[in-house]
Amino acid sequence: MTLSRIAPYLQATPLTAILAAFLVLPIATIVMVSFWDYDSIQIFPAFVFTNYEETISSPVTWNTYLNTLKYTVIVWAVTLVIGFWVAYYLAFHIRSATAQMVLFLVCTIPFLTSNIIRMISWIPFLGRNGLLNQTLMTMGVIDQPLEFLLFSDFAVVLAMVHLYTLFMVTPIFNTLMRIDRALIEAARDAGANAWQILTNVIIPLAKPGIAIGSIFVVTLVMGDFITVRFMSGGQSASVGLMMANQIALLQYPAAAANAVILLILVLLLVGGILRIVNIRREL
């Protein structure tokens, strides 16, 4: 009897211990170090607000945060539209369960392969002498190669959409699959047309999935640095990239202050999404 009462505690211990050691403690360390002082060779314990003051008072910071938010909004909007229609197609237009499963796997398998390689794979496509420019020039649409395709904001957004749309497809597909088909029948019997069924029945019921997908995409884009660094060729900035650069210069307290601000911003965005949509019943 007593064993079965303490069993859940024993079973939950490994997870708790790992998260305490590798999530809670590191974030506590970041908060602590964000108040430390540093010079060009080392960091030392202190309690100063200079890291925050310098971060907040610099116009570079503001521009970088605005640029990151710009990426977030664009990538979120594009992945939402693509993700919703892909999920919708799989859930409502594919009738055989096997076909549904196979096509769903086709959409999710790239998620399990390397992000870096998926980024590299755009080079022969978008480059100055890449496939797209060659094709357009052969077709006579352009006579100079388009320079903005690779190493630009366009490339950053394209690569992020490529990498992160799957995070939208999966949760939306899940909620769409759970919609009782009788509801749609009922709406149709009541005289609703396809558009009314979509806006009055399906989208409201898909909101939890949309919210979960949005949380994934927003947090992934807000914290991204590798896609921005690689696809913009070092020409664009993001908060994550700014942190990575500060880390490379061993300015750990500055990077930590940035990390705390970023974390607060991300939590505010997630909190905002959760305020609009209740996802509890999805979990």
Next chain:
Amino acid sequence: MNSEKRGPGFYVLTAFFVLFVLFLYGPLTTIFILSFQGPNGGLTFPMNGTSLRWFQNLLFEQQAVGDFGGAFSRSLVLGLMTMLTTVVVSLLAGLAFRRRFVGSGPLFYLTIASLIVPSILISLGIGLAFNVFGLEPAWYSSAFGAHLTWTLPFGLLIMFAVFNRFNPAYEEAARDLGASPWQTFAHVVLPIILPSLIGVGLFGFTLSYDEFARTLMTSGSFNTLPLEIYGMTTNVTTPVLYALGTVTTVFSMAVILVALATIAVLRKRRARRIAG
């Protein structure tokens, strides 16, 4: 939607879906083709003949920079460590969450937080924590922990999905027949959830094998494969980069296919056993 005739919407969305799949797989296909570039070929089309030159260069010749073999074996071992730990810890936590216990709410939110906190924060935080405590970061300690913060939430969410659909009548029946809690688990629960555990393992392995941001500041003095590949992108200007991309992607795909095939076989076997 379920009416017999396909409306125009169906064809429009089919075209959209096909384009999406092309968008997902098209770029990967181009580097796959370009990795067979001839010995004098470059990083873009046209193909300058075909050869296995770049695979040869990757696998058998000393690279100017980096250590592909060492990075690959480190990533492989780290992936397996992460996989095993993710399966065991998610399973245990999934079992724990089937009952009420004090602190289950906070633990759940902590797990979700682990998914939401940007990777670079985890990377920086673990790097700093090791620094503050005077520990030397290494791929098998700090990077291992960093990967777990990413794989465990996925593992736990999959276990939630599994146990939400799990019928407790099977366990009750086993108990009524006199099975001990351990026997019930080993002979009833485990076989039923085994396919899902393989799914958890697949996530654990592949997410770790491909992880970049969380490894960046936690891997210590030796690179894992994604770090090695990233390093190559700034130094290497020959198709050997694509050969590396092709080799690692083929490896990932093979792992995924083996896992999916195992799940399919287990499902089929169970269906046959129930029918027979």
